[in-house]
Amino acid sequence: MKLTVLGSTGSIGTQALGVARERGWTVGALAAGRNLDLLEAQVREFRPEVVSVAEEAFAEARGRFPNIRVIADPAEVASLPADVVVNAMSGLLGLSPTRAALEAGRAVALATKEAMVTAADLIWGAAALGGGRLVPVDSEHTGVYQCLTGEDMADVAELLLTASGGPFRDGPADLSGVTPEQALRHPSWSMGPKITIDSATLMNKGLEVMECAALYGLPLSQVGVVVHPQSALHAAVRFRDGSLKGQFGPTDMRLAIAYAIDAAPTGMTRPGDVRGARRGPEVAGHLGWPLRGNWEFREPDAARFPCLGLAYRAGEAGGLLPTALNAADEVAVAAFLARRIGFTDIPRLVERVMDETPTGTLTWETLAETEAWARARAGELVRTGVRA
Numbered sequence: 001m002k003l004t005v006l007g008s009t010g011s012i013g014t015q016a017l018g019v020a021r022e023r024g025w026t027v028g029a030l031a032a033g034r035n036l037d038l039l040e041a042q043v044r045e046f047r048p049e050v051v052s053v054a055e056e057a058f059a060e061a062r063g064r065f066p067n068i069r070v071i072a073d074p075a076e077v078a079s080l081p082a083d084v085v086v087n088a089m090s091g092l093l094g095l096s097p098t099r100a101a102l103e104a105g106r107a108v109a110l111a112t113k114e115a116m117v118t119a120a121d122l123i124w125g126a127a128a129l130g131g132g133r134l135v136p137v138d139s140e141h142t143g144v145y146q147c148l149t150g151e152d153m154a155d156v157a158e159l160l161l162t163a164s165g166g167p168f169r170d171g172p173a174d175l176s177g178v179t180p181e182q183a184l185r186h187p188s189w190s191m192g193p194k195i196t197i198d199s200a201t202l203m204n205k206g207l208e209v210m211e212c213a214a215l216y217g218l219p220l221s222q223v224g225v226v227v228h229p230q231s232a233l234h235a236a237v238r239f240r241d242g243s244l245k246g247q248f249g250p251t252d253m254r255l256a257i258a259y260a261i262d263a264a265p266t267g268m269t270r271p272g273d274v275r276g277a278r279r280g281p282e283v284a285g286h287l288g289w290p291l292r293g294n295w296e297f298r299e300p301d302a303a304r305f306p307c308l309g310l311a312y313r314a315g316e317a318g319g320l321l322p323t324a325l326n327a328a329d330e331v332a333v334a335a336f337l338a339r340r341i342g343f344t345d346i347p348r349l350v351e352r353v354m355d356e357t358p359t360g361t362l363t364w365e366t367l368a369e370t371e372a373w374a375r376a377r378a379g380e381l382v383r384t385g386v387r388a
Contacts (some may be wrong), residue, residue: 001023001024001025001027001083001084001261002026002027002028002072002081002082002083002084003016003020003025003027003028003082003084003085003136003261004028004029004030004031004077004078004080004081004082004084004085004086004087004101004106005017005020005027005029005030005031005086005088006030006031006052006074006077006078006085006086006087006088006089006094006097007032007033007087007088007089007090007094007111007112008030008031008032008039008042008088009032009035009038009039009042010088010089010090010192011088011190011191011192011253012086012111012137012253012257013032013089014038014089015253015254015257016086016109016257016261017042017046018254019043019159019254019257019258019261019283020046022284022325023258023280023281024159026046026212027046027047027316028048028049028050028080028081028082029048029049029051029052029077029082030042030043030048030050030051030052030077030078031051031053031077031078031089031097032051032052032053032054033053033054033057034053034054034056034057034236036053036057036064037040037063039051039053039061040064040065042116043065043068047360048068049068049069050068050069050070050071050077050080051065051068051069051070051071051077051295052070052071052072052073052074052076052077052172053070053072054072054368055072056355058070058072067376068237074089074093074096074097074378075096075097075099075100076100077097078097078098078100078104078106078354079100079101079103079104079106080104082106082209083107083179083265084107084108084109084261084264085097085106085107085108085109086109086137086257086260086263087101087108087109087110087111087112087115088095088111088112088137090112090114090192090194090195091112091114091194091330092114092323092327092330092371094112094115094193095112095113095114095115095118095119095367097112098110098112098115098123098126098134099122099123099126099131099364101132102123102127102129102130102132102134103126103129103130103132104130104132105130105131106130106132106268107132107133107135107264107265107359108132108133108134108135108264108267109134109135109136109137109257109260109263109264110135110136110137110148110231110260111137111138111257113136113207113208113211114207114326115140116136116210116211116214117207117210117211117214117315117322117326118119118321118322118323118326118367119367120214120215120271121360121362122362122363122364122367123151124270124271126270127269127270128269128270131269131312132267132269133266133267133268133269134264134267134268135258135260135263135264135268135277136211136215136260137253137256137260138208138211138256139234139235139253139255139256140161140162140208140212140234140235141208141211141212141235142234142247142256142259142260142263143235143236143246143247143249143256144159144212144215144233144235144237144247144275145215145259145263145274145276146163146238146247146259147235147237147245147246147247148237148272148274149274149275149276149277150276151237151239151245151274153216153217153218153272153274154238155239155240155241156216156218156222156237156238156240157222157238157239157240158219158222158223158224158237158238159212159216159222159223159224159235159236159237159238160223160224160225160227160235160236160237160238161205161208161209161212161223161224161226161233161235162226162228162231162233162235162236162297163199163202163205163225163227163228163300164186164187164188164189164199164227164228164229164231165187165227165228165298166183166186166187166194166199166200166201166202166346167183167185167186167187167200167230167341168182168183168200168266168304169187169227169229169301169326171260173304175304175343175344176342176343176344177342177343178313178343180197180336180337180339181301182357183196183197183200183336183343184197184200186200186228187229188198188231188251189231189251189253193333194330194333194334194336196203197333197336197337197346198329198333200308200343201305201307201343201346201347202300202305202307202308203307203310203311203329203346203350204300205206205225205298205300205308205311205316206307206308206309206310206311207311207326208311209223209225209308209311209312209315210286210311210314210315210322212310213272213315214271214314215272216271216272216274217270217271217272218270218272220312220315220316225300225308226297226298226299226300227297227298227299227300228295228296228297228298229296230293230294230296231251231294232248232249232250232293232295233246233247233253234247234248234249234256235247235293245289248291249286249289250286250289252283252285252286254283255283255286257278258283259277259279259285262277262278262279262280263275263276263277280318282343299338306347306351307329307346307347307350310325310347310350310354311325313354314354319359319360319361319362320357320358320359320360320362320366320367320370321354321357323362323367323370323371323374324353324354324357324370324371324373324374325350325353325354327353327370327371327372327374327375327378328349328350328352328353328354328374328375328377328378329346329350330375330381331343331349331374331375331378331379331382332346332349332350332378333346335349335382340382341382341386345386349381349382349386350378350387351377352377352381352386353377353381354372356377357370358370358373358375
């Protein structure tokens with residue numbers, strides 16, 4: 001198996017390389033941002049033929065890696081020959097490489113949820129154009145994928161995604177005074193700062209709901225969320241006959257990553273086109289994972305975590321609103337981490353931008369225009385003060 005790993009220095013990217021190490025897979029190309037020290041260690045170990053870095057790190061990278069090809073465009077890396085392209089780039093930066101990989105006919109293990117959130121129709125169009133395939137990497141979505149293997153989508157009544165509930169699931173009732181340090185203490189998963197804050201606001205779960213509907217071709221009304229603090233059940237499918245099928249496992253993203261890579265070569269070419277995978281060997285340390293302890297399930301608190309409802313609203317509206325929601329959230333989370341706005345200002349800012357978003361038809365051009373407008377408007381709101 002030959003992999004390309006985009007976002008190789010991030011949380012998912014480093015874990016994907018860990019799986020490659022365990023399995024003995026070849027890594028032909030890496031795309032990173034600015035973390036050249038970690039990238040250098042990855043280059044020494046995996047000896048890729050090509051690396052991509054952020055433009056501002058390009059000159060230094062060429063000096064550090066004189067014996068391999070260094071480029072600045074991750075979309076070019078994504079289109080190179082590979083058995084599977086793991087796209088672990090965060091945010092809308094990962095959109096262009098996803099398109100490039102699919103249009104080049106590559107199999108994509110997709111951890112960039114923003115691609116399906118903002119541009120699902122365009123992404124499926126790219127897959128149809130180039131013959132590419134994709135399988136999601138998120139533990140919830142690979143959980144759904146595994147539950148749907150061998151099933152008929154016509155028999156599905158509901159897809160259920162679980163949420164840990166984040167660090168504030170049990171309080172405080174008033175979240176206006178919580179700090180970035182508190183919000184970054186995720187109780188179940190070790191992730192990057194953006195996704196960790198999104199998990200604290202439940203925006204991440206909202207984005208996953210939107211992604212899930214786009215992946216499996218169901219309306220948002222058939223994608224539900226349940227808070228499950230133990231994070232043992234990752235996803236479930238409820239069928240029309242009333243039966244439930246769930247996917248359980250430890251809180252280790254390597255399992256989802258390994259499954260997605262194994263499944264990608266025969267992955268989806270259109271929504272709900274689930275084909276399953278021949279599973280590889282054990283991901284170290286989990287064959288003895290015990291079915292023990294007390295598990296609980298709760299309704300999400302929509303009043304304390306309004307971002308979840310905003311995501312449903314954007315997903316149901318479609319068009320350009322998901323792009324505006326995503327861009328505004330990226331700006332808001334960065335401002336919160338920089339202590340420029342409060343925690344409860346995040347949904348206020350996102351809602352303001354959504355309320356002002358122009359209507360229009362989704363194309364690659366209008367997506368880029370809306371993303372730029374939403375970022376600018378969100379920046380203005382950060383500077384001038386968010387009002388309810």
